[in-house]
Amino acid sequence: MVKQHEGAILPFIRVDPGASVPMFRQIQDQLRTAILKGHLPAGSRLPASRVLADELAMSRPTIVRVLENLKSEGYLETRQGSGTFVAKDLPRPLSRRRWLSAVGEETDGSAPRLSRIGDLSRQMSADIGRVEYRPFLPNHPAFERFPFAVWGKCWNAATRGGRAAGLGYGDPAGEAVLRQRIAEYLALHRRDPCDPEQIVITPGGHAAFALAAMVLANPGDKVWFEDPGPLTVYNLFRTLDLRICPVDVDTDGMDVASAAEQYPDARLAFTMPSRHHPLGVTLSPAGRQAMLDWAQQNRSWIIEDDYDSEFRYVGPPLPSMRSTDKHDRVIYVGTFSKALYPALRVGYLVLPPQLVGSFRNLAGLMSRSVTVETQLALAEFIGGGHFASHLRRMRDLYTLRRAAFVEAGRAALDGLARIDCPDSGMNALAWLEGGLDDAAVHRSARAAGIQCFPLSDYTVGAKRPSAIILGFSGVPADKMKFHFGKLAEAMRGSR
Amino acid sequence: MVKQHEGAILPFIRVDPGASVPMFRQIQDQLRTAILKGHLPAGSRLPASRVLADELAMSRPTIVRVLENLKSEGYLETRQGSGTFVAKDLPRPLSRRRWLSAVGEETDGSAPRLSRIGDLSRQMSADIGRVEYRPFLPNHPAFERFPFAVWGKCWNAATRGGRAAGLGYGDPAGEAVLRQRIAEYLALHRRDPCDPEQIVITPGGHAAFALAAMVLANPGDKVWFEDPGPLTVYNLFRTLDLRICPVDVDTDGMDVASAAEQYPDARLAFTMPSRHHPLGVTLSPAGRQAMLDWAQQNRSWIIEDDYDSEFRYVGPPLPSMRSTDKHDRVIYVGTFSKALYPALRVGYLVLPPQLVGSFRNLAGLMSRSVTVETQLALAEFIGGGHFASHLRRMRDLYTLRRAAFVEAGRAALDGLARIDCPDSGMNALAWLEGGLDDAAVHRSARAAGIQCFPLSDYTVGAKRPSAIILGFSGVPADKMKFHFGKLAEAMRGSR
Numbered sequence: 001m002v003k004q005h006e007g008a009i010l011p012f013i014r015v016d017p018g019a020s021v022p023m024f025r026q027i028q029d030q031l032r033t034a035i036l037k038g039h040l041p042a043g044s045r046l047p048a049s050r051v052l053a054d055e056l057a058m059s060r061p062t063i064v065r066v067l068e069n070l071k072s073e074g075y076l077e078t079r080q081g082s083g084t085f086v087a088k089d090l091p092r093p094l095s096r097r098r099w100l101s102a103v104g105e106e107t108d109g110s111a112p113r114l115s116r117i118g119d120l121s122r123q124m125s126a127d128i129g130r131v132e133y134r135p136f137l138p139n140h141p142a143f144e145r146f147p148f149a150v151w152g153k154c155w156n157a158a159t160r161g162g163r164a165a166g167l168g169y170g171d172p173a174g175e176a177v178l179r180q181r182i183a184e185y186l187a188l189h190r191r192d193p194c195d196p197e198q199i200v201i202t203p204g205g206h207a208a209f210a211l212a213a214m215v216l217a218n219p220g221d222k223v224w225f226e227d228p229g230p231l232t233v234y235n236l237f238r239t240l241d242l243r244i245c246p247v248d249v250d251t252d253g254m255d256v257a258s259a260a261e262q263y264p265d266a267r268l269a270f271t272m273p274s275r276h277h278p279l280g281v282t283l284s285p286a287g288r289q290a291m292l293d294w295a296q297q298n299r300s301w302i303i304e305d306d307y308d309s310e311f312r313y314v315g316p317p318l319p320s321m322r323s324t325d326k327h328d329r330v331i332y333v334g335t336f337s338k339a340l341y342p343a344l345r346v347g348y349l350v351l352p353p354q355l356v357g358s359f360r361n362l363a364g365l366m367s368r369s370v371t372v373e374t375q376l377a378l379a380e381f382i383g384g385g386h387f388a389s390h391l392r393r394m395r396d397l398y399t400l401r402r403a404a405f406v407e408a409g410r411a412a413l414d415g416l417a418r419i420d421c422p423d424s425g426m427n428a429l430a431w432l433e434g435g436l437d438d439a440a441v442h443r444s445a446r447a448a449g450i451q452c453f454p455l456s457d458y459t460v461g462a463k464r465p466s467a468i469i470l471g472f473s474g475v476p477a478d479k480m481k482f483h484f485g486k487l488a489e490a491m492r493g494s495r
Numbered sequence: 496m497v498k499q500h501e502g503a504i505l506p507f508i509r510v511d512p513g514a515s516v517p518m519f520r521q522i523q524d525q526l527r528t529a530i531l532k533g534h535l536p537a538g539s540r541l542p543a544s545r546v547l548a549d550e551l552a553m554s555r556p557t558i559v560r561v562l563e564n565l566k567s568e569g570y571l572e573t574r575q576g577s578g579t580f581v582a583k584d585l586p587r588p589l590s591r592r593r594w595l596s597a598v599g600e601e602t603d604g605s606a607p608r609l610s611r612i613g614d615l616s617r618q619m620s621a622d623i624g625r626v627e628y629r630p631f632l633p634n635h636p637a638f639e640r641f642p643f644a645v646w647g648k649c650w651n652a653a654t655r656g657g658r659a660a661g662l663g664y665g666d667p668a669g670e671a672v673l674r675q676r677i678a679e680y681l682a683l684h685r686r687d688p689c690d691p692e693q694i695v696i697t698p699g700g701h702a703a704f705a706l707a708a709m710v711l712a713n714p715g716d717k718v719w720f721e722d723p724g725p726l727t728v729y730n731l732f733r734t735l736d737l738r739i740c741p742v743d744v745d746t747d748g749m750d751v752a753s754a755a756e757q758y759p760d761a762r763l764a765f766t767m768p769s770r771h772h773p774l775g776v777t778l779s780p781a782g783r784q785a786m787l788d789w790a791q792q793n794r795s796w797i798i799e800d801d802y803d804s805e806f807r808y809v810g811p812p813l814p815s816m817r818s819t820d821k822h823d824r825v826i827y828v829g830t831f832s833k834a835l836y837p838a839l840r841v842g843y844l845v846l847p848p849q850l851v852g853s854f855r856n857l858a859g860l861m862s863r864s865v866t867v868e869t870q871l872a873l874a875e876f877i878g879g880g881h882f883a884s885h886l887r888r889m890r891d892l893y894t895l896r897r898a899a900f901v902e903a904g905r906a907a908l909d910g911l912a913r914i915d916c917p918d919s920g921m922n923a924l925a926w927l928e929g930g931l932d933d934a935a936v937h938r939s940a941r942a943a944g945i946q947c948f949p950l951s952d953y954t955v956g957a958k959r960p961s962a963i964i965l966g967f968s969g970v971p972a973d974k975m976k977f978h979f980g981k982l983a984e985a986m987r988g989s990r
Contacts, residue, residue: 029878034690036679091957105849107823112795112849113762117857124856133663143662152651159647167638167836168628184531188569203698207862215613219714236860267608299608328602341662343867352609354600361619362612365731367702370837371866372838378800383524385564 015056020294024059030208032404035075035086046076046084116219120239131476133485138427139279139308140474142397150386151377158376169373172364173356174201174348178375181382182334182348188361188386190306192323192332195352200359201370205307205347209233209270212331212349212368213240215358216301217267224269225257228458230277233270233305242268246460249276251285256290269295269302274318275307278429279471280422288321295329302330308338310391311400311473314423316425328352336378338426346370346378362435390402394473398426404477412484416491417468426473427456431465432491438466440494448490450483502721504749508848510551512796517599518553520841523561523731528652530570530581541571541579545836575715597726611714619642626926628969629946630978633773633922634803636836638676645881646872653871661781664763665861665867667697668851669843673870677843684883687827688819689845695854698865700802702730706861707826707844708735710795710853717761719754723953725772728765728800739762741955744771748778764790764797769813773953773964783816798826803833805886806968808894809918823847831873833921834886841873889968893921899972904965907979911986912963921968926960927986932960935989944983945978 013030017021035042037432046052049067053060067084068075077087106112113124133140160168173179179196179297180227187193202208217223219241225234227246237244245263248255254271269291275284283291295302304321312318313443335347381387402421405428417430430452432438445452445468455467475483510518529535534608539549544562548555553727562579565571572582601607609617630637654661668674674691682688697703712718714736720729722741732739740758742748749766764786768778778786792798799816807813818825830842846854876882897916900923904914912925927933933949940947940963950962970978 030882033681036682078937110848113711113796114850114853115711115713115762117713118853121710121857121860122853122861141662146662148654152654155650156647167641167830167838169634169837184527187531201864203865206860210861212609215616216608216610218610220611221610232860239857239860301608318715327749337664342664342863343662345862345864352894355609357813358607358609358617359611362616362734365616365619365701365727365734366696366705367840367862368837371699371840371869374866374869383518385523387571398862416696432905478715 013056015058024062024066026058027063030071031066031070032075035070040086042086043088044086045082046082046086076290113360116241117239124235124239131449134449134486135475135479136445137451137472137474138453138469138471138474140426140471141338142353142394142401142473143341145187145393146341147386147390150384154380154384154386155373155377158380158383160348166372166376167388170369170375170450172369173197173360174199174370174380175372175375177383178379179348180208182377183384185387186334186350188398189310189391189393190317190320190323192350192454194322195353196358197349198280198353199354200349200351200363201348201362201368201375202349202353203367203370203470204337205305205333206232206236207367208298208333208347208349209236209303209305209421210240211359211363212301212303213237213242213268215362215400216331217242222263222266224254224263224266224271225460226254226271226276227460227462228273228278228455228464229270229460231457234460237270244460245460248462249279249281251281253281253287254291256283256287256294260290260294262469263295264298266298267300268483269300270305270390271308271321274306275312275422275424277307277425278427278453278455280420280427280429281319283319288324292327292329294326296327300329304330304332306332307335308425310339311398311401311426312424313395315485325352328354331355335408339387339394340378344376344378345375353379385422392414398473401472401477401480402428404480405470405472405475408484412488413491416488420467421472427471429467430470436466436491436494441466441468441491444489444494445490448486448493450487450490452487489492508551510553517698518882519557522551522553522558526561527570530565531555535581536842537581538579539581539754540584541581543578552880559752559771560746560896581898595764598641611736612734615736619730619734623917624977627761627946629944630970631940631965631967631971631982632750632946633948633964633966634833635859635921636833636967636969637889637896638836640888640892641836642881642885643732644692645879646876647680649867649875649879649881650872654868654873661867661871665870667693667864667866668692668855669694669865670867670870670874672878673874674875680877680882681829681845684886685812685815685818687815687845689817690848692848693851695844695846695851695858696838696870697844697858698862699832699837700800700828701727701731702862703828703830703842703844704731704765704798704800705735706854707731707796707798707828707857708737710850710857711826712737712762716763719749719758719759719761719764719766721749721766722955722957723950723959724767724955726952729955732765736955739955741957743957744774744776746776748782749786750777751782751789755789759789760793761793761795764795765800766797767800768816769800769801770807770917772802772920773922775915775920775973777813777926778816783819784875785817787822787824791822795824799825799827800825802830803920804832804922806890806893807919808890808897817845820847823849826850834882834889836875838871839873841869842871893968896967896970896972896975897923899975900965900967900970902974903979907983908986912982915962916967921965924962925965929984931961931989933963936961936963938987940982940985943988945979945982945985947982 015026049060049063053063076082076084091395179199182199183194183196222243223237224247225244226249247259322330332350336344406421417432419430421428438456442454452468452470510521544558548558571579573579625891674694677694678689678691717738717740718732719742720739721744740761742754817825827845830841901916912927914925916923933951937949945964947965
């Protein structure tokens with residue numbers, strides 16, 4: 001009897017003493033899975049813990065702990081005197097057939113009945129948000145230099161004191177202490193003071209853009225969009241059923257004059273005035289004023305995406321557009337995804353006073369608040385001065401990496417591409433030469449384990465010369481030469 | 496010189512040795528605020544650290560640490576040989592006038608130019624999401640019993656291993672390991688197996704409702720809404736410009752027959768079949784089948800809000816509606832706000848296969864993902880069996896609190912109200928007698944420090960008898976009598 005059940009269990013259990021997961025957890029997870037998959041039938045009897053301990057060469061207390069845990073989860077049950085059994089009344093294991101046959105269609109093959117927005121998102125690429133962290137990935141912070149220990153201390157400090165109070169729904173606009181810290185940061189580092197009451201915390205920059213689009217524009221309304229511009233923001237606006245008005249970007253930034261002439265009636269303008277992505281240019285003072293005047297005259301709104309202006313390597317930081325906005329038309333969006341890391345999912349809006357109520361209410365209705373623990377830890381991190389010093393350290397590090405990137409790149413890509421590295425941000429461009437095609441280079445680089453984005457992916461209307469966007473912030477200086485070698489090879493191979 | 500500056504600084508500094516914030520942080524924060532408020536003018540000289548140390552009776556190293564931190568943040572600067580100064584080039588302190596004068600209007604007094612959704616959210620109550628944690632607050636988990644230590648361990652474990660990898664954008668549908676754990680939990684505890692690929696993690700239940708409304712219904716589309724029903728969900732749907740179709744709820748739950756007759760063409764039905772909030776009734780098997788048939792015939796969708804079915808005190812848990820859905824019409828929504836705590840901001844959808852793509856893409860576009868650290872910690876918490884045992888402990892605790900609540904309530908409110916305590920959930924009703932008005936009782940109870948909600952706040956159409964909703968899960972058993980005493984007094988006072 002027991003023998004038979006040993007045979008039924010042990011094949012499923014592979015314990016790896018080297019794994020980061022403790023061994024008892026490995027056994028527990030594998031037993032659970034075996035039960036859920038039906039490999040261990042409901043009601044079947046388990047060997048005695050002593051037998052299992054021998055078989056798995058584990059201590060008996062460990063095995064007992066595993067069995068107790070699985071009992072507490074309801075997978076196992078004990079019957080007086082007769083041992084441990086797989087719980088009788090377990091759900092039948094799910095067949096994957098039904099799922100695997102699903103391709104976004106009803107069983108009769110028709111399209112599901114969705115809203116306009118639902119249809120648009122159904123047509124979207126499923127890759128959205130799936131980023132592969134490989135060399136030269138754009139906007140890749142130097143994760144390995146993140147002060148994990150300090151961050152852990154801040155999290156513990158923030159969640160230790162007065163925890164019970166902190167377990168409830170937070171302020172829909174974000175925790176007051178974090179809004180205060182962000183206002184202080186903006187006052188000092190962006191030279192742009194605001195009242196903390198003008199700030200609304202969002203789960204990342206995209207959530208801020210989504211809120212702005214929903215509060216300020218109706219389906220079908222026009223939005224100025226810099227061409228080229230960030231694909232994910234383009235996809236967001238398109239999915240929210242806005243009409244994208246592509247506006248050309250030259251060395252002075254967005255061509256505001258032609259935008260105002262072609263699309264005077266747009267409700268929104270989306271712009272990255274201090275550092276355009278991916279071109280790295282800045283919007284001229286004249287262009288900024290022209291956009292502010294247009295917005296004021298047409299009661300339109302400007303969404304200022306300031307996402308990587310933190311990293312400027314030449315000269316003082318540029319003023320934000322918001323800081324010169326006399327008529328309260330600018331919705332400023334900041335994020336911690338680049339300065340800290342994307343997984344944090346914290347961004348923020350700085351709003352004109354007359355818009356705060358609408359944004360706060362819609363944010364509150366759509367997600368109540370952002371994980372409070374994370375907000376408090378971040379406030380602690382900023383308040384303790386760790387954010388400012390982390391930024392300073394990263395600025396220094398990226399300065400070195402940028403120099404190494406340019407040197408290694410110019411050498412390795414000579415005759416293949418011209419490196420064009422702006423004064424700020426985390427990314428550069430490589431303008432392809434000799435008729436290389438950026439999409440083809442992207443594909444063959446990816447096959448070689450290099451992650452670069454083709455400029456054509458950012459292009460809405462007018463086709464541009466071929467270029468690839470390369471991130472330098474995530475690559476150690478002494479690795480640049482090596483990775484550029486692989487990239488050059490991939491470029492040649494793409495012909 | 497120095498003396499004068501002491502006068503300028505010390506009044507702003509109050510150190511409380513008993514506070515949870517370390518003293519150096521108290522001084523640092525107060526100095527920073529004094530500078531930002533302009534109480535310490537830019538360029539003004541600070542006393543020597545020795546002098547400050549004496550004045551504040553702190554060790555000199557502590558003061559030096561404070562000054563160094565404020566330097567690193569840019570608030571202070573040192574000039575060779577001449578000491579420490581408030582940084583010259585600080586932003587002028589922000590006048591609050593402009594902000595305080597703002598009431599959601601342009602400076603000329605006109606309404607800002609908003610979208611339809613923006614206008615609707617502008618008209619919303621600013622109180623949304625602001626919950627006061629006082630006795631008898633509905634849906635209030637027993638925060639003081641939350642296993643903080645275990646949770647902290649899970650967070651540390653989840654964020655220690657392979658951290659760098661965990662810093663990037665997560666899966667837009669939520670981390671695979673968390674979706675796996677939730678699927679296992681649903682299979683066991685809701686007897687409703689699903690494929691983890693059918694799950695999309697959201698920042699709380701409201702975000703799940705918002706996604707469903709956006710993907711499945713166009714502005715102006717009709718949604719069945721149980722009357723009475725949760726005010727915040729009503730406000731969410733109304734703000735997203737859906738047409739609310741109130742459907743009466745009796746002891747068998749939603750009156751599906753009359754809904755199907757009055758509003759056959761609705762796109763959505765929002766229902767809480769296993770435990771209606773606030774009435775606590777369950778939808779009859781016949782009603783469930785009728786709703787599923789209607790949805791199938793009209794290609795409409797059912798949003799099943801299963802939010803507090805975890806807590807059932809009599810008999811086995813009821814099957815979810817999703818588990819009997821043969822035609823893939825049910826969008827199942829779960830949340831951890833009640834089983835764990837609201838500040839976590841984690842909820843999830845279990846979707847029919849044909850809807851996964853649209854939901855995943857819109858979720859990915861609108862917020863990329865949910866804080867990854869929180870997701871990994873939660874997966875660890877569930878996988879380690881802590882979630883199941885916490886639920887069991889809370890179920891036992893709430894059983895006791897529920898009994899004490901009923902006993903104390905019936906005694907204290909005799910002649911004032913009839914306590915009506917359902918078999919599941921965290922809340923009960925008190926049907927008011929002797930012509931008491933629930934809104935009036937709410938107000939006077941609140942004045943007495945008791946938080947109960949009037950049934951009239953949940954009522955969309957048909958006026959109901961006066962009742963107040965009382966939460967018992969957050970009140971220790973031995974405090975019931977005391978708080979009911981205050982409530983009874985408040986009731987009498989409300990006449």
